Amino acid sequence: MLKHRVVPCLLLRKGGLVKTQKFVNPKYVGDPINAIRIFNEKEVDELMVLDIEASKTNREPNYDLIEQFAGECFMPLCYGGGITSVNQAKRLFSIGVEKVSIQTSALANISLVTEVASFFGNQSLVVSIDIKKNLLGHPKLYSSATGKILDQDWIEYLKMAVAAGAGEILINAVDRDGTLSGMDLPLIEHAASTCSVPLIAVGGVGSLSDIKAAVKAGASAVAAGAFFVYHGPHRAVLITYPKYDELTALLGS
């Protein structure tokens, strides 16, 4: 039986690891290579590394650094941030990345999704969708590169991304990011009910039961940042990951 994946999601900024809250106030949490080594030893299901500044500053991925990450990862590595062309995706695959995650370029022009999928297969491509609630509390499509809420209907956009060739959808509840306050379950349910490819939910995990609830709501995989890098009420940096037996007991084998 297929396991539901539990995926540490690490944020990269100026070559260091950071953790944000609601997508702002990045706090330095350590050296990425060290963190990746620890996650590798803990046999995590998969690892996701997102460069949160690349698209904001129109910068390409930091290939040298990502290559070092890949060399330490004996599990699948997904990279996102600053990818604007098939050639960049190709270079990332060639240095050891399994999947690329695309958001900003896909919002600008969905054809990049189709191009990457046609060359490398849709299993190699994650489309990242950020959702932020507007003043009325309605979930809206959000662009993390510009910090703006967009007009396009998010469900229509999700469907379009899958039709264009996304192999997985990463859905991120911006308002829950880094809060450890639990996931946006209605959002996950809504997304899962219309998403024909695996759905990775992220944003708000603060406990193992939050992960279970997201899986119950329809997520194929659950990603978390703060939950795996912080410990205790004062948010001391400590890298953790549940033991395999714990996850099996939680989510079934």
Added chain:
Amino acid sequence: MLVIIDYGLGNLASVLNMIHKVGGNTIISGDPNDLLSASKLILPGIGSFDHGVNQLEALGLFPVIKEMAAKGIPILGICLGMQLLANRSEEGRLNGLGLIDAEFKRFSLEIKSPLRIPHVGWNHVRVQKYNPLIPNDGREQRFYFTHSYHAVCAEEADVLATTEYGYPFASAFCRNNVFGVQFHPEKSHRFGMEMIKNFLEL
């Protein structure tokens, strides 16, 4: 020398990293001469079936791989590499290498199934016959998968292992010196390390 076949598709660095991790030596090459002098071959690959066939053909590697297989050189196909060892795939129209009598079909799940395609993630691999790669000693074997098409072997005897996704499918096959695995041993922690080590020791 073990050669990882470079035909412009796939995550060669990951396979290279894993071989180094378990203490092996290898080179990455798409040069027919390097392949012809190899002691073992790994055919990795991600992407679409016809694209893979075209790339192998363009480099003149089709006859080379067949020749090495006939000579008894151990060959391991991973993911798309496994698919290319077979006769054909529903995904494409071109013929594969035909080293294993199998074809690849898209997962056919019930409409109400909660399972999605592609099959992505960690799943159990159940060994079906004695083989040198994956021990059948009762220990759990789990590997990372990411694919939409799966093998259907014409000969039951070629099925090395099965995995359940909606229904059981052949997640690994082998005939004599030719092996194919649908999952990614290079990305499957200690389970993959052990398998790759076993292949190096063949």
